[in-house]
Amino acid sequence: MDIRALVADPAAPASLRLGTVREPEPAAHQLVLDVRHISLNRGEVEFAGQLPPGTVHGYDAAGVVSRAAADGSGPPAGARVAAFGAAAWAQRMAVDTGAVAEVPAGVGLADAAALPMAGFTALRTLRTRPILGRRVLITGAAGGVGRYAVQLAALGGAHVVASVGSRARAEGLAGLGADEVVIGLEGIDRPVDLVLDTVGGAQLVALWGLLAPGGDIQHIGWASGEPAEFPPHSLFSLGASRTLSTFGDAREVGPDLATLLGFVAAGRLSAEVDRRDSWENVAEAADALLARRVAGKVVLDVDPVPAP
């Protein structure tokens, strides 16, 4: 059977168009999800034009299981789940059962679709060290990863410093748990123990100078697209080593997704869906995300597969 999907097309606006593809064939450890909502992430939108034309794009989805995994793992048919996996932006996706989590009653599927990539990235980078009572700096704090990181760092007992690009982008962050909201790195008067950096560029160089001995920068993304030039000898450090760590661990995210959904169900985490639209309007939504007009997440509604 054919289904509709958002596929890469370098000639289309935002390099994405709704096309028709064959329904996915699940492996034994995969379930089939009837997708109801998807979410966009900056990295996917930025790199859509580099995919082979016709590739089904996207990683974040939520919907209803239409076929359980053949090996007996994972949720049964009819379960509401959030999912993380390739080729998510389609009416149906085949996804590893280790990369899904059931959505608790009371949590909407649109909110669930917002969580996967940005949520587990924030959770996993914050979990790299104890943060209770420590100073945690989050750059790009107004964005998708950033708004989850601010909330989760506050939940973990950190003193949260949220960095944004402009005064307008500071809106709402104190309410999410930021103790300080700064424009760029202006006004940070004491060293920080952990940085979650999604911006890169010259700001990454400056971040190094703000790091306490023993502190770590979790390098998540490079939204600025600008080069970072470290002056000679600037990485020398007296005392406990300071570190710059890469992050890109998307293995077995199911349990972390369940944790995030549990926080949402308990009212401890907001999904921060700032823009909700039909997937027909993916180009406008992608433009808004790239232009820094989205405070948090973009979620798009997917037309369901017609009933047989």
Ligand SMILES: NC(=O)c1ccc[n+]([C@@H]2O[C@H](COP(=O)([O-])OP(=O)(O)OC[C@H]3O[C@@H](n4cnc5c(N)ncnc54)[C@H](OP(=O)(O)O)[C@@H]3O)[C@@H](O)[C@H]2O)c1
């Ligand atoms: N390593 C991984 O596994 C992983 C996972 C998820 C995301 N990422 C990466 O992390 C970054 C953030 O992702 P996201 O989904 O949170 O993106 P997002 O929602 O678009 O947020 C990005 C933030 O970066 C800030 N920014 C600063 N300078 C910018 C510039 N020149 N152009 C655009 N934005 C700029 C913006 O803050 P202001 O508007 O306040 O200036 C914006 O809020 C992306 O680079 C993404 O690819 C990596």
